[in-house]
Amino acid sequence: MDLSADTCRLDRRRAAIIAAARHLFVEQGYEHTTLAEIVRRAGGSLATVYKLFGNKDGLLEAVIRENVASGETLVRDAAAARLPPAATLRRIAEGLHERFLEPEVIALVRIVIARSISEPQFARQFFERTANQTRDAIAALFTQWRSDGVAMNGTPQFLAEMFMGLFVSDLQTQAISHGAAIRVQSERLHDRTDFFLVAARMGEPQPAPCPVCNPGCERPAASATGL
Numbered sequence: 001m002d003l004s005a006d007t008c009r010l011d012r013r014r015a016a017i018i019a020a021a022r023h024l025f026v027e028q029g030y031e032h033t034t035l036a037e038i039v040r041r042a043g044g045s046l047a048t049v050y051k052l053f054g055n056k057d058g059l060l061e062a063v064i065r066e067n068v069a070s071g072e073t074l075v076r077d078a079a080a081a082r083l084p085p086a087a088t089l090r091r092i093a094e095g096l097h098e099r100f101l102e103p104e105v106i107a108l109v110r111i112v113i114a115r116s117i118s119e120p121q122f123a124r125q126f127f128e129r130t131a132n133q134t135r136d137a138i139a140a141l142f143t144q145w146r147s148d149g150v151a152m153n154g155t156p157q158f159l160a161e162m163f164m165g166l167f168v169s170d171l172q173t174q175a176i177s178h179g180a181a182i183r184v185q186s187e188r189l190h191d192r193t194d195f196f197l198v199a200a201r202m203g204e205p206q207p208a209p210c211p212v213c214n215p216g217c218e219r220p221a222a223s224a225t226g227l
Helices: 003-028 035-042 046-053 056-068 071-080 085-100 103-115 120-129 131-147 156-177 186-200
Strands: none
Touching (some): 003 046, 003 103, 071 085, 103 120, 103 156
């Protein structure tokens, strides 16, 4: 018996089921989609769906995690480029903004918001396993920069929360407004990212102590000489 071939077939079947479920959930809504419809589009059997995902809720969770949880990977890839902190954060901002505002992601978040009314635990798990994982990856990046001596105004956890707010608020607004909100333009994203960098004082040089004042003075040394 070739176990590796069976595993590959099961992985392909899992991917096909997730893809079919994602399209149907977005096209006609979670509540109006049945597992039988998903199986008809993906192939396979209901037994396979139950084996892989447990039930319809488990399938929805798999769809959401596959679509949204890639933010953590995006952060790691940006960090691997080893650019200066400001450039790294701009790259992450552009990537997360594009990823979070994809129509399918917005549609899936809309489903989560609707289900959170009757299933608050489902919504909590969604944020713990998606947006919060991305936030933790960004916090780890800030922590590394701080240990490397990069100046920053705030703790890594606080800065990660503020940085994530640049995208999560737009995602929630677009999901709730059903397109009525103004589409966020790239120029506005750049302005908001630059505002964050200024507020966080990322990479700002530490002022040299004044040679003629008390030790707590942070006035640049050149000013004491009149230069």
